[in-house]
Amino acid sequence: MTTYSLAIDIGASSGRCILGHIEAGRLVLQEVYRFENRLVKKDSHVCWEVERLFAEICKGIQKCKAIGIQPASIGIDTWAVDFVLLDEADERLTDAVAYRDARTDGMMEEVFQIIMKERLYLETGIQFQKFNTLYQLYALKKQHPKVLEKAKTFLMIPDYFNFLLTGRKANEYTNATSTQLVNAFTKRWDHGLLKALGLNEEMFQEIHRPKTVLGPVKKELTDCFGWEMQVILPATHDTGSAVLSMPEQADSIYISSGTWSLIGVENHFPICVTKALDYNFTNEGGLDYRFRFLKNIMGLWMIQEVKRLYDHAYSFSELVELAKEATHFHSLIDVNADRFLNPDHMIDEVQAACREAGQPVPQTPGELAKCIYESLALSYKKAVQEIEDIFERPFQTINVIGGGCQNEYLNQLLANATQKRVNAGPVEATAIGNLSAQLMALGEITDLQEARMLIRQSFDVKTYLPAEHFVQ
Ligand SMILES: Nc1ncnc2c1ncn2[C@@H]1O[C@H](COP(=O)(O)OP(=O)(O)OP(=O)(O)O)[C@@H](O)[C@H]1O
Ligand SMILES: C[C@H](O)[C@H](O)[C@@H](O)C(=O)CO
Ligand SMILES: [Mg+2]
Secondary structure, eight states, rough: OOOEEEEEEEEEEEEEEEEEEEETEEEEEEEEEEOOEEEEETTTTEEEEEHHHHHHHHHHHHHHHHHHHSEEEEEEEEOOOEEEOOTTTTTSSOEOOOOTTGGGGTTEEEEETTOHHHHHHHHHOOOTTTHHHHHHHHHHHHHHHHOOOOOOOOEEEHHHHHHHHSSOOOEEEEEEEETOOTTTTTTTTTHHHHHHHHHOOGGGGGOOOOOOEEEOOOOHHHHHHSOOOOOOOOSHHHHHHHHHHHHOOOTEEEESSSEEEEEEEESOOOOOHHHHHHHHOOOOOOGGEEEEEEEEEOTHHHHHHHHHHHOOOOOOHHHHHHHOOOOOOOOOOTTTTTGGGSSSSSHHHHHHHHHHOOOOOOOHHHHHHHHHHHHHHHHHHHHHHHHHHHHSSSOOOOEEEEGGGGHHHHHHHHHHHTTSSSEOOTTTTHHHHHHHHHHTTTSOSSSSSHHHHHHHHOOOOOOEOOOOOOOO
């Protein structure tokens, strides 16, 4: 009897429901449903449509039934840092305000007046992004104190979907670390920080690790779906699942390339030294208490916005072709500037940045895409240099995973900029890592090493080498 698991991988731009099972020594994927994810304006905040997303998850489960497959388990992963609060009746008290919302503007600086930046980093090892959960909760405390007083349960986005499926309340470790409220050494909520910030410690749930079987889907949903399923915790932070699917290579750097570009290495201990702080690297939690030593680079969000502003007249591959044709055009911007986090109009913002720097101003879709891709490649190169500076040794290979690994032009730019071998794939690395954790919990895969061997045997990888005469 074949054991199937269902991965629900919801990124900032799209969600997908992917069945996985092992057959003839390979992990076989079957995408059963894909849906849009988007930011919406609600009560002057930028929010996620969590009720719609949960309805999409249920639709994905029903699509399995339609093709006659009843997965034994389901696991959900999403983007990091964002959360909802429940009241004492377990009703949702807050909208799922998105990390791109402006409510955290200035909050990080205010928190540093209460807790020294260096202490925060030494205890949590987490990068300073103004949208970290810590600053979102601090903003909520300042702007809506009554709401926070009523809050009895803190659930991150995947935790909330798990609660809707099972009725069980739990925080998952890899995603909890992204809050900047988990101690990197105890692996528990840092009650010293919670007290210093005046946050209600009781609302934080017990932290559970990936591969935990949370429990069965609740009866009223099981009656609707038609079969019983166990909810298993993958690395519910999507990048945590993506990195799980990486080859076990000590000399390689990964870029999880999607809405964000997460560039880093896998480690067995947190690195909270001053140089890591100065470079703003993070130590997010991974499977089996490994660490994802990485940093956020603005990523393909910028291209997603350009595509949207052209009313999706160009596909991603067409934008790549147009960028390739714009050989005459060269302008570079700092993609990680706050101005690109959520501008009113990304095209205007990129043009303004070029104009202010006295560079040629991109006018066409191709020139805009080329400016963004070349600037991303430059940012990747800088991050690779920082990693090699911290580890005091060179790395030979860069593994690019996620949707962005399909961008052959950017992969080549990366190989040329860093003078390193670039291995691209798999595209659905996050779902693969999600499924691997579930299949480990079900005993279908023994451990992470076996999972990584299985993944290498199952998915193609395309290699790019630095080219002397690559016309940019
Ligand atoms: N055919 C393609 N050619 C070039 N780039 C592509 C192609 N298909 C997708 N992409 C790139 O992949 C990106 C989406 O990647 P992915 O699907 O991993 O993102 P996501 O999972 O929605 O986001 P997140 O980073 O939040 O997980 C797009 O923004 C686009 O730039
Ligand atoms: C907001 C976070 O930085 C973001 O979710 C990132 O961690 C990520 O994983 C994007 O897929
Ligand atoms: Mg993704």
